[in-house]
Amino acid sequence: MPEFLVDSPQVKQLLSRAAGLDQPGSDQRLKRIVHRVAEDMCRIIEEFDVTPTEFWTAMSYLAELGRTGEVGLLVPGLGVEHFMDLYMDEKERKAGLRGGTPRTIEGPLYVPDSPMVRGEARLDQDPEEGEVLFMEGQVKDASGGPIPGAIVHVWHANTKGGYSFFDPAQSPWNLRRRIETDAAARYRFRSIMPAGYACPPQGPTQRLLTAIGRHGRRPAHIHFFVEAPGYRKLTTQINIAGDEYLHDDFAFATREGLIPEVVRHSDSADIQSHGFDGPFAAIHFDFTLNREAANLPETVVIREHARAA
Ligand code: MBD
Ligand code: FE
Numbered sequence: 001m002p003e004f005l006v007d008s009p010q011v012k013q014l015l016s017r018a019a020g021l022d023q024p025g026s027d028q029r030l031k032r033i034v035h036r037v038a039e040d041m042c043r044i045i046e047e048f049d050v051t052p053t054e055f056w057t058a059m060s061y062l063a064e065l066g067r068t069g070e071v072g073l074l075v076p077g078l079g080v081e082h083f084m085d086l087y088m089d090e091k092e093r094k095a096g097l098r099g100g101t102p103r104t105i106e107g108p109l110y111v112p113d114s115p116m117v118r119g120e121a122r123l124d125q126d127p128e129e130g131e132v133l134f135m136e137g138q139v140k141d142a143s144g145g146p147i148p149g150a151i152v153h154v155w156h157a158n159t160k161g162g163y164s165f166f167d168p169a170q171s172p173w174n175l176r177r178r179i180e181t182d183a184a185a186r187y188r189f190r191s192i193m194p195a196g197y198a199c200p201p202q203g204p205t206q207r208l209l210t211a212i213g214r215h216g217r218r219p220a221h222i223h224f225f226v227e228a229p230g231y232r233k234l235t236t237q238i239n240i241a242g243d244e245y246l247h248d249d250f251a252f253a254t255r256e257g258l259i260p261e262v263v264r265h266s267d268s269a270d271i272q273s274h275g276f277d278g279p280f281a282a283i284h285f286d287f288t289l290n291r292e293a294a295n296l297p298e299t300v301v302i303r304e305h306a307r308a309a
Contacts, residue, residue: 100142111164122189123176151227153177153227155177161196173308194221217245219254221253236287
């Protein structure tokens with residue numbers, strides 16, 4: 001007799017039939033994946049001596065994740081979305097690709113089709129007390145050449161860590177824009193310094209994190225997609241230096257190369273020359289895109305998103 005029930009001929013046959021492996025045709029890869037998932041569930045039950053009540057608690061948990069829209073929140077919390085980045089990095093490395101701005105996770109809060117502007121944008125629409133933020137830079141190719149007409153999708157949280165569309169207190173498209181780089185490949189925007197995000201305290205993601213002794217906080221950050229014809233789409237974020245969660249992100253998205261210096265301007269001549277009316281924080285950050293090539297893994301991700309009304 002095998003040591004584990006899951007390895008017995010009876011259970012082997014059960015799982016093989018459950019995954020359709022005893023039938024010819026259809027999607028073989030899918031069958032193998034379904035088989036692995038079912039088998040691993042059975043292994044967990046046996047190895048951890050899971051009771052029926054515990055098992056159904058776990059199934060209710062998954063249903064609650066779906067119901068509350070938190071699937072996309074637990075996944076980064078478990079490190080799996082970051083693993084996808086590491087896996088893509090490794091595939092690119094094996095294909096010989098080096099350099100470019102590091103990718104990091106998209107997260108669950110992107111909304112497609114934000115307002116498009118050329119060159120520069122003002123992101124903050126809703127009045128808030130906070131630090132004025134000015135961010136600018138260039139989109140470049142691997143040899144440092146400018147990419148005019150690139151699209152920089154930018155989205156970030158407000159001073160309370162909330163994102164428009166998900167936070168009903170904000171107006172539609174607050175802190176969300178698409179900026180097309182100008183003739184010199186530059187983008188620039190004025191906004192307000194974001195605060196770090198915290199998982200909904202009553203939600204299923206935070207409940208699990210708390211149960212395993214973790215917090216659900218992210219450092220302040222700004223998300224980007226950067227795309228241009230002929231180049232690989234970049235999904236990334238910058239983190240705000242000095243944040244207490246900078247190297248303790250519950251979503252594991254902080255990466256070297258994505259923590260630009262934040263320069264505080266409070267000198268009045270300095271303020272005037274930038275066209276502002278008070279102190280502001282400035283970030284300079286250039287994006288470097290890699291050329292698209294046939295042997296590289298796809299960077300355009302098809303993923304369900306919230307839809308603007
Ligand atoms: C966020 O703002 C975010 O970027 C991620 C990855 C998860 C939760 C909230
Ligand atoms: Fe975010």
